[in-house]
Every structure is written in C-alpha cells, then in structure tokens.
Amino acid sequence: MxxxxxxxxxxxxxxxxxxxxxxxxxxxxxxxxxxxxxxxxxxxxxxxxxxxxxxxxxxxxxxxxxxxxxxxxxxxxxxxxxxxxxxxxxxxxxxxxxxxxxxxxxxxxxxxxxxxxxxxxxxxxxxxxxxxxxxxxxxxxxxxxxxxxxxxxxxxxxxxxxxxxxxxxxxxxxxxxxxxxxxxxxxxxxxxxxxxxxxxxxxxxxxxxxxxxxxxxxxxxxxxxxxxxxxDGPLANLGLGAVAPGVAAVSLGTSGALRVMTDRPAVDDDLRLFCYPLTDDHWVLGGAVNNAGSVLRWARDAFEASEQELIEEAAAEPVGAEGLLCLPYLLGERAPWWRAGLRGAYLGLRRDHNRGHLVRAAVEGVCQQLALVRDAVRAAGVEVREIRATGGAVASPFWVETLAAALDQPVRTAASPEGTGVGACLLAFHALGVLPDLDATADLVALNEPVGPDPAAAARYARMRPLVERATLAIADVLAELDDISDTRAPGAERTAAKE
Missing domain, CATH: 3.30.420.40 (ATPase, nucleotide binding domain)
Known part of the structure; x- marks a missing residue:
C-alpha cells in the first residue's frame, strides 16, 4: 500500500x-x-x-x-x-x-x-x-x-x-x-x-x-x-471525518476541545470561540478547555486511588452527584471564558458526599464546559447535528455517556486513537491529488457505534448548565482574591499545573 x-x-x-x-x-x-x-x-x-x-x-x-x-x-x-x-x-x-x-x-x-x-x-x-x-x-x-x-x-x-x-x-x-x-x-x-x-x-x-x-x-x-x-486541532477534525457542515469533533485527552468546520473564517460576536484554518476553504470554529482527563489525574493523586477505581465509584453515583456542582478549572480555563487565572470550585458540598460524588461532579463539569462551547457555536449560527469524539478519555464508557448526556446528542468515537496523525495523512493524500474532495473523508474514517444520551440525565444537565455559567461569573473575582491571599502561584502549585 x-x-x-x-x-x-x-x-x-x-x-x-x-x-x-x-x-x-x-x-x-x-x-x-x-x-x-x-x-x-x-x-x-x-x-x-x-x-x-x-x-x-x-x-x-x-x-x-x-x-x-x-x-x-x-x-x-x-x-x-x-x-x-x-x-x-x-x-x-x-x-x-x-x-x-x-x-x-x-x-x-x-x-x-x-x-x-x-x-x-x-x-x-x-x-x-x-x-x-x-x-x-x-x-x-x-x-x-x-x-x-x-x-x-x-x-x-x-x-x-x-x-x-x-x-x-x-x-x-x-x-x-x-x-x-x-x-x-x-x-x-x-x-x-x-x-x-x-x-x-x-x-x-x-x-x-x-x-x-x-x-x-x-x-x-x-x-x-x-x-x-x-x-493539530484542525487536523483532528479531518482525522475524525468531521469536515461536513454540522459535524463537530470533540477531543478528550488531558485537555479538551469542541470544533466544527465552516467554509470561511468567522468569529462569534461574543468572542467565546477561536477560528483556525485547515485549508483555504475549511476552517474550524470552536473552543478548547484546559481541563478534561487532568481532573481524573488530580483525583487519582488526591485520593491515592487508581483512575479505574474512581471512575467505577463515580459511575455508581446518581446523575448530578446529588446536588454537587463542580467548576473544574484546576488548570485555569480557556473557552468559553478566556479569562486568565480562573480557578475551580465545588458548590453544594455536604458531609454525605463521598469521593465518588466528587469525581462524578468533576467529570460532569468538564462535559458541561464542552456543552457551553457547543452552545456558543450554535449561537454563532453554526449547526451542530453530529458529534464525533477522540482522545484517551473516550476509552471510558462513563466519560462518553456523560458527554452524550451533557450535549444531549449521540456521540460516535473514533476506532483509532491516532485521529490527528490520521488527519495529517489524509491532508497529504489530498495534496497529492489522491483525495481531491476533503468532504468525502466524512465516510472514510472508521467510527464506533453511537452512544445516545440518557433522556433523564440530559434533562438534568440542561437545567444545571445555566448554574455553571452563573456560578463561574459570580465567584470568579472571589476566587481570584483568594488566589492572591493564599499565594497559590507558589512554585510547587504551578509545577503541578504545568505538569498536566
């Protein structure tokens, strides 16, 4: 070959x-x-x-x-x-x-x-x-x-x-x-x-x-x-075959992103999204989040337990983590806020919450951030009718099920974990004339069967999502002031953050 x-x-x-x-x-x-x-x-x-x-x-x-x-x-x-x-x-x-x-x-x-x-x-x-x-x-x-x-x-x-x-x-x-x-x-x-x-x-x-x-x-x-x-971001879309209008690519690795392809450069009026080209007539509109798999690594280290054990405990807790809301900004955050120095928080914490609740709320918080990015894409006038996902976290059914519910859309995961590299190969074949139409790659890339959203979970996340936005905007200044008082920018803290 x-x-x-x-x-x-x-x-x-x-x-x-x-x-x-x-x-x-x-x-x-x-x-x-x-x-x-x-x-x-x-x-x-x-x-x-x-x-x-x-x-x-x-x-x-x-x-x-x-x-x-x-x-x-x-x-x-x-x-x-x-x-x-x-x-x-x-x-x-x-x-x-x-x-x-x-x-x-x-x-x-x-x-x-x-x-x-x-x-x-x-x-x-x-x-x-x-x-x-x-x-x-x-x-x-x-x-x-x-x-x-x-x-x-x-x-x-x-x-x-x-x-x-x-x-x-x-x-x-x-x-x-x-x-x-x-x-x-x-x-x-x-x-x-x-x-x-x-x-x-x-x-x-x-x-x-x-x-x-x-x-x-x-x-x-x-x-x-x-x-x-x-x-690498635009190439990840190509590697997932997410090139047709309305097909969004989600990356869930240490960090995450949601991007959808358009045929021309554009930036949303509220400046919540980025816009980067793949080719002259293929552009990705979307947003990246700093925190995805990194929240699970934090929990692994904080609770001295394996990631698999924590995922199993989180999956055993009910949707919504029994009233626990997580703003998962352990490494700050990018989209849709683009506010430097943003910090995370748990809201609604009670004595009967255990580490399973804490991990579930953190995973839910990450997926809600990606849903906020998707909402910003829709507000910019770009349809999102299909979700394709790649990255290390999508190997976990719990992550995929939570993402599907937060987005209230079926999610199809890539059969190969090398989405970005595959995208670069396909772009080269396009340059060589072997694949003259990049849009045809939508049916070329191997995908797993879709995971649909649980209707009850999707409804609960839809009710919770405005609270994520309100809480972030309401307490950002308080958290920033706490940052100054407690000096969390000490070398050790930054070393942990950058390592992720």
Missing part, C-alpha cells in the same frame, strides 16, 4: 503515524520528551529535544511498516500556541514556551482595549496561551531576548527544521494560531506586531497547508515530498 507518514508533535511527545488513503493506520511510533517547569507560571520544552524526537519517531516507524508498503509523502502536524526565538540561521536560541505557560496573565489584562479587535481579526483569543501574549510579556519583562531573536517560530518551525532544514515558510494554519496573523486579510497583523514589538521580517512567509517541501537526504525516505501540513 502507498502510505503517508505523519509526524504529530505535541506537548510531551512526537508520534509518527503511517496510514493509507483509506485512513487506516499501518504503523505508529512515539518519542517523548519532558515538559520543563523552571519557575512559577513557566511551561517550556527543549527545542533540540523536539527536533531529535521528530527524527527518532520517523526512523522508528520506518522499521515497523508492513513489507511492501511504500512511503509517498511525509506530513506535519504541530501543537498550537508555542513560541521559540530563532537565530539568524533559523536555529533555536532559547526554550520553546508552550500554551500552558501563563506568565503573560497580567500582560493580557493590560491589552483589554485592543483585545476585541485582535480577536476578531486573528481568530485567536487574547489569552496567556497565545504567542501574541507571550511576546508582549517578553517585551515588558525581557526586552534583551526580544532584541536578540532574529526570527520567531513555533512547534511547526522545529518540525520543518528537523525534516527539511531551518528558515523555511510556515503553513497558514499554524500562522493563524499565533494571534499575530489577520485571517481576514491573510497577512501578519500590524497592530499585533506593534503590541509585541515584532517586525514583519522576523516572521516567516505563510504558505498553504498543502505546500510541498523537500526532505533532508539523511531521513531514509528518499525524494518524497514533505507536505507542510496544519495545526
């Missing part, structure tokens, strides 16, 4: 996924690296480790291909919102700062007068996760680094350097996730650059996501093209 090898670089590892034009995975490999937390609020990666992992994962997957399979292209998928300074030769001259780094929280507060306009033009919320906010923080706090950098890049630039060499263009999708790129006029945004102190010549040329590059000769793949690819 002719296969594409996708290189999917995330926060803790690079996966190499080989798949054919039918979307079925033929081989996969993984190379990890540690997330570094050298101080409060910091979350960084060693860029050299990323480059090494990309090459290592590729070399490993090549040894695992079935006999007779022929590699016809490489394709790149990169985690969003990272930023790294580069020298005159395009090589890293500092760490890559990840989306989880929140040092720019106070800087974001000072950008409130320009935030709405930037969000509408760039499709990226003005939030500590974004490269725009990080660069603005550097301008205030480390101007020497800003002056020393010859060029700025992200995870995709490191991938490209690993397989093609440094100093090459960036794809439209990755550029659009920086908060520096005007998705309406298709150019680097002048106001965003003024806010950050970055010059146009410090940013790469932007090309389409199907652009072809040449591989380095020592990769062992011959003279096949390297498809520059896209950001």
């Amino acid at each position: 002719d296969v594409v090898i996708a290189l999917d670089t995330g926060t803790t590892s690079t996966k190499a996924v080989a798949a054919g034009p039918d979307g079925r995975v033929r081989a996969h490999a993984d190379a990890g690296y540690p997330l570094q937390v050298p101080g409060p609020g910091r979350a960084e990666l060693d860029p050299v480790a990323i480059v090494d992992a990309v090459r290592s994962a590729l070399a490993d997957v090549l040894t695992k291909l079935p006999d007779g399979d022929r590699v016809v292209a490489l394709s790149l998928s990169a985690a969003m919102h990272g930023v790294v300074p580069l020298d005159a030769d395009g090589r890293p001259c500092g760490p890559l700062v990840t989306w989880a780094d929140d040092r720019a929280a106070e800087t974001v507060g000072r950008l409130h007068e320009v935030a709405a306009g930037l969000h509408r033009r760039t499709g990226t919320p003005v939030h500590p996760m974004s490269p725009l906010a990080k660069l603005a923080w550097w301008r205030e706090n480390d101007p020497e680094l800003l002056a020393r950098a010859h060029r700025w890049g992200g995870v995709k630039d490191l991938q490209i350097a690993a397989v093609c060499g440094p100093g090459l263009p960036i794809d439209l999708s990755s550029a659009a996730t920086t908060g520096l790129y005007d998705i309406m006029s298709r150019r680097w945004d002048d106001e965003a650059l003024a806010v950050t102190g970055v010059r146009h010549d410090q940013l790469p040329e932007v090309v389409s996501t199907t652009h072809r590059l040449k591989p380095l000769p020592d990769l062992g793949v011959g003279d096949v093209p390297v498809i520059i690819g896209a950001a």
Whole structure:
C-alpha cells in the first residue's frame, strides 16, 4: 500500500503515524520528551529535544511498516500556541514556551482595549496561551531576548527544521494560531506586531497547508515530498471525518476541545470561540478547555486511588452527584471564558458526599464546559447535528455517556486513537491529488457505534448548565482574591499545573 507518514508533535511527545488513503493506520511510533517547569507560571520544552524526537519517531516507524508498503509523502502536524526565538540561521536560541505557560496573565489584562479587535481579526483569543501574549510579556519583562531573536517560530518551525532544514515558510494554519496573523486579510497583523514589538521580517512567509517541501537526504525516505501540513486541532477534525457542515469533533485527552468546520473564517460576536484554518476553504470554529482527563489525574493523586477505581465509584453515583456542582478549572480555563487565572470550585458540598460524588461532579463539569462551547457555536449560527469524539478519555464508557448526556446528542468515537496523525495523512493524500474532495473523508474514517444520551440525565444537565455559567461569573473575582491571599502561584502549585 502507498502510505503517508505523519509526524504529530505535541506537548510531551512526537508520534509518527503511517496510514493509507483509506485512513487506516499501518504503523505508529512515539518519542517523548519532558515538559520543563523552571519557575512559577513557566511551561517550556527543549527545542533540540523536539527536533531529535521528530527524527527518532520517523526512523522508528520506518522499521515497523508492513513489507511492501511504500512511503509517498511525509506530513506535519504541530501543537498550537508555542513560541521559540530563532537565530539568524533559523536555529533555536532559547526554550520553546508552550500554551500552558501563563506568565503573560497580567500582560493580557493590560491589552483589554485592543483585545476585541485582535480577536476578531486573528481568530485567536487574547489569552496567556497565545504567542501574541507571550511576546508582549517578553517585551515588558525581557526586552534583551526580544532584541536578540532574529526570527520567531513555533512547534511547526522545529518540525520543518528537523525534516527539511531551518528558515523555511510556515503553513497558514499554524500562522493563524499565533494571534499575530489577520485571517481576514491573510497577512501578519500590524497592530499585533506593534503590541509585541515584532517586525514583519522576523516572521516567516505563510504558505498553504498543502505546500510541498523537500526532505533532508539523511531521513531514509528518499525524494518524497514533505507536505507542510496544519495545526493539530484542525487536523483532528479531518482525522475524525468531521469536515461536513454540522459535524463537530470533540477531543478528550488531558485537555479538551469542541470544533466544527465552516467554509470561511468567522468569529462569534461574543468572542467565546477561536477560528483556525485547515485549508483555504475549511476552517474550524470552536473552543478548547484546559481541563478534561487532568481532573481524573488530580483525583487519582488526591485520593491515592487508581483512575479505574474512581471512575467505577463515580459511575455508581446518581446523575448530578446529588446536588454537587463542580467548576473544574484546576488548570485555569480557556473557552468559553478566556479569562486568565480562573480557578475551580465545588458548590453544594455536604458531609454525605463521598469521593465518588466528587469525581462524578468533576467529570460532569468538564462535559458541561464542552456543552457551553457547543452552545456558543450554535449561537454563532453554526449547526451542530453530529458529534464525533477522540482522545484517551473516550476509552471510558462513563466519560462518553456523560458527554452524550451533557450535549444531549449521540456521540460516535473514533476506532483509532491516532485521529490527528490520521488527519495529517489524509491532508497529504489530498495534496497529492489522491483525495481531491476533503468532504468525502466524512465516510472514510472508521467510527464506533453511537452512544445516545440518557433522556433523564440530559434533562438534568440542561437545567444545571445555566448554574455553571452563573456560578463561574459570580465567584470568579472571589476566587481570584483568594488566589492572591493564599499565594497559590507558589512554585510547587504551578509545577503541578504545568505538569498536566
């Protein structure tokens, strides 16, 4: 079979996924690296480790291909919102700062007068996760680094350097996730650059996501093209076949997201959503949540019990956790609030609540956040008629059943856990002309049977959801003040948060 090898670089590892034009995975490999937390609020990666992992994962997957399979292209998928300074030769001259780094929280507060306009033009919320906010923080706090950098890049630039060499263009999708790129006029945004102190010549040329590059000769793949690819979020939609209007992709891993495809860039009036491209005529509208599987890991550590044991106890408790409401913002939160420094809470706690109630309420809280994102998508005038889900958490029936009830819609899960890598492979086959119509992938990707919502549970969650919104808005300032009093931004606390 002719296969594409996708290189999917995330926060803790690079996966190499080989798949054919039918979307079925033929081989996969993984190379990890540690997330570094050298101080409060910091979350960084060693860029050299990323480059090494990309090459290592590729070399490993090549040894695992079935006999007779022929590699016809490489394709790149990169985690969003990272930023790294580069020298005159395009090589890293500092760490890559990840989306989880929140040092720019106070800087974001000072950008409130320009935030709405930037969000509408760039499709990226003005939030500590974004490269725009990080660069603005550097301008205030480390101007020497800003002056020393010859060029700025992200995870995709490191991938490209690993397989093609440094100093090459960036794809439209990755550029659009920086908060520096005007998705309406298709150019680097002048106001965003003024806010950050970055010059146009410090940013790469932007090309389409199907652009072809040449591989380095020592990769062992011959003279096949390297498809520059896209950001991992839009590619996850493609890997689920969630490309037709009204088909939403939900990711449930350590964090989560809900995204639906549209044919043009758009941002909702209330600025609750992001908008990032897959191709020139395929754009994802949606929102990411910081907390998903991470709440279960917190419970595992706090209660010194296995995740499976906690899930079983949570599933045994009634829907609604007997009046217990959780705002699951253990790692802050993004959509739909985009409020830096948001903290979590339990409301309605009584002495007869046990850890099963606490875990159920936390899982319900995560699914309610995704339902709020879905509601924002609908309010923006985009239909959501079908839900497809992927990620580590969907291996649990309890998670899937709770999600289906919170959304009050059936949920179909992906047969393969490598959704983003599969999406990158399918995009490459599209670039090669093998899959001329991306919309046809809706029927290509293998899915499990749908899990429908329990009507009684769906009705209860619908009644509870406005309380989540009201509680978040009502107590956010109180929790922020408690944060200041108790100094929860101590290095230990931040180290735990960034580790997730």
